[in-house]
Amino acid sequence: MISLQDCKSRDAADTLAPLRQLFNLPQGMIYLDGNSLGALPSAVPHRVAQVVADQWGRDLIGSWNTAGWFDLPRRVGDRIAPLIGAGAGEVVATDTTSVNLYKVLSAAINLVEQAEAEHAEGQVRATRRTIVSERSNFPTDLYIAEALCRERGWNLRLIEPHEVHTNLGPEVGVLMLTHVNYRSGAMHDMPGITAAAHAAGVLAIWDLCHSAGAVPVELTKSDADFAVGCGYKYLNGGPGAPAFAWVHPRHVARCWQPLAGWWGHARPFAFTPGYEPAMDITRYQCGTQPIISLSALDCALDVFTEADKLGGMPALRTKSLALTDLFIELVETYCPGQFELVTPREHALRGSQVCLTPASSLPAGCAYAIVQALIARGIVGDYRAGDAQQSDILRFGFTPLYLSYENVAMAVQGLQEVLNDREYAQPRFNRKHAVT
């Protein structure tokens, strides 16, 4: 049995432990929800105050040049790039994940239709008109795909995660997957699936919302086509921080995306009526960006610069797996038979979160109340409701940047107490809606 002392010893030996000092975390809280909203990096309040008081308040309009506001989406993109295996000048931090997905999915559709038109020497042959995605993908991804299918006369086919390889037929143009599932924490084999898609003539779009900053991602090595991701989860950019978009350099100047605003223009300050898209990732920008929120994300990425000195994403991944392994082991030891593990146990098949579903020995519908009882104890995870296909789940995110082995042990001890004392049965832990 692993003791609390064992966990403390592991913390003492943890070379990443100093990174926790880079965050302001509430005293006494064990925060296992960084997969939903990352914690506040300590440097951010000062940076934000500076942007507000000095850049906006004092320098006003001059800051577009002197503070580099106009280039900020590309500069922040360049800082995200190494975390996702992309090159400099290939990523832009802008807009929201949903909006960016609309851009890259539109571009992918344009690319497919264009290639077919060229192949048929001007005569369009409508062959590949299907987008394949996962039924349990984060809903907004499916909504955006549905919208584009409606606009463009394509079809959206929803499949189970294990059905990808058998759904890459000649009618499929685009495969759109989320690398790490928001609900289960299951991770797809990005290089393998991308290779299979390409072998079948299908473009691969990856949503990295639950991967960027959480697991090593190799977009270039995987030869992916397009990617989008989130700034406010494992990148700790703050609530609703701008998202990001990446396009493989082989496609970037070859196809067009319809959110063609002035920030994506080749010469935005020429103020000419005709749209000329920039020849690089800049064309995936659209309108003026929320500079205060974007600056918070920029500052938050300093944490990864520090993490790089201690081994970077590979070291973070090693610790993430150690934390999640420990959590699983402790739950199985101290809460035996009370939960089923929803997240795959195998390392290669999961991200940085662990999801549990209450076993049938526990009262039906108790998942929400257990999460609330844990939160009341300062152990913050979250809850996702089930439906006909899926069970209710308890979701725990493990951010190696600020979590310790002791935190994990204390979280499981709290869980054990909530179960033993039937705290979840208290009326104050009533169900209400939850936020991703």
Added chain:
Amino acid sequence: MISLQDCKSRDAADTLAPLRQLFNLPQGMIYLDGNSLGALPSAVPHRVAQVVADQWGRDLIGSWNTAGWFDLPRRVGDRIAPLIGAGAGEVVATDTTSVNLYKVLSAAINLVEQAEAEHAEGQVRATRRTIVSERSNFPTDLYIAEALCRERGWNLRLIEPHEVHTNLGPEVGVLMLTHVNYRSGAMHDMPGITAAAHAAGVLAIWDLCHSAGAVPVELTKSDADFAVGCGYKYLNGGPGAPAFAWVHPRHVARCWQPLAGWWGHARPFAFTPGYEPAMDITRYQCGTQPIISLSALDCALDVFTEADKLGGMPALRTKSLALTDLFIELVETYCPGQFELVTPREHALRGSQVCLTPASSLPAGCAYAIVQALIARGIVGDYRAGDAQQSDILRFGFTPLYLSYENVAMAVQGLQEVLNDREYAQPRFNRKHAVT
């Protein structure tokens, strides 16, 4: 001749003068660029610090509920509504102007095509497939229209401002205009043009970027169909603050917009795969919003709550016209024959800015250098380059919330000195690019 003492007397009698105390303006600066980036309201730094430290840092994920982050776009929208003559629940503060224009223009196209399909009882008759806009509209509006025309098989026709009434033929589906022109400051007759559009069976979309907070706008009374606008100009929401969208209630549930992300879903927390748009303006939301930037805008709108106690938009308009009239009169008095007025002189035909173009008596291409020389003196206006159709201009925005009559007098005195001393001829005032 108007003396500086006259101006000081007018300031002493100005009931809106106390509003200036609600802004942090740099000592000694006369800021005539609030039409590009509004000044910093004094209350914003504290609010932003609170959002960062308390809502994000301390309450973390719980703030989605406790701080009302999820409803913030609608709450801020409700505060913008009275400034633009819209009702509660009709406006949403979200995304960027370009992205919002894509939404409402898509919706308008859908509405036109839908009405024709219904009229023909299922048989689509492609009659109205033209969008009419102004050649000198802000370019991003034209780029977005161009993009949608490309996607949807429509045409974009660009006209001069005086040609609107003769361009509302049976082939036109949508008229898309910016109420106050970003360059000239000229203002369209919103009620008259909307009525003419409707009489011709054409939908009217209004871009309020240079109107909201600057001039009284009456969307409902004008019977407009759709509107978008900017949060960071006269609303003072900070650099790149989220924009807004309004849809007339008669249309809102009747047509669909393709940026159909989860924040526009009728039940976003059901996490179901099929998209069901909300039945109100919520459907014009898409993805998770930048809460820090949106909170700054929310706080900035407190200034208008204070202004309401002193007469609100009508009083602000009266002062704005008095300031701009004074500016024009002083320029014509103290810099006689050196500029031509680009902005219409008639009150009903202009917004809250004044644009000048150097007369032929001044050296060719001196407009940029004059603006730079003024900035060096702490008089901040901006410059817009001309082209084959348009002259170079000096652009001055007059925000009655924080400008005094004395400011206007001192600005013109500065302009006179720049001209008399030929300061604009100094090499340090070299041309480089400018930002809207």
